[in-house]
Amino acid sequence: GDSVTQMEGPVTLSEEAFLTINCTYTATGYPSLFWYVQYPGEGLQLLLKATKADDKGSNKGFEATYRKETTSFHLEKGSVQVSDSAVYFCALSSGVDSNYQLIWGAGTKLIIKP
């Protein structure tokens, strides 16, 4: 079945460092890919998405490119801030093939130190 694999955390960086959180997937067909973020004590919220190969999703300085050839959707940010500390979830949906349900990665906790 479909699955999502994220790099294990926590990932600890200094402020202004470059961030990469790896996400790879296995899926039948052509899934849509998502990054959600969960700030402490809150629910998840959509950060960005991409619906087809080579699409780049971006929001709040974060970017991720849908790479079909490597089945990846890595999250990147050029200069992180303390306020980016959160748990980041990669997810996919194969649409009707997966009954429109989202398949979630385990989450990666990001800690940014000032």
Add this chain to the structure above:
Amino acid sequence: NAGVTQTPKFQVLKTGQSMTLQCAQDMNHEYMSWYRQDPGMGLRLIHYSVGAGITDQGEVPNGYNVSRSTTEDFPLRLLSAAPSQTSVYFCASSYNRDSNQPQHFGDGTRLSIL
């Protein structure tokens, strides 16, 4: 601008007790769902609903019941609590079941079963 509201935020139960987790949304969303979040496992879908009067099982439905008598409300019932149900529970809603629609999450209910 309430969005998705979950109550209670915290609850401690004894094994065998029953309780209902409440979820309400004010966005007139068709699609609502319940997830549980466990360490290292991401989110797992318990039950979902594509509209009032329609519910279906997700990945881990055993021990839980749901109903959807109105568009706004989607309560989750634990029939006889077990320690394995200790988790953080999230309710989510979206405009419809199309997974490209962003899901809006509540802040979660942290449930401990003793």
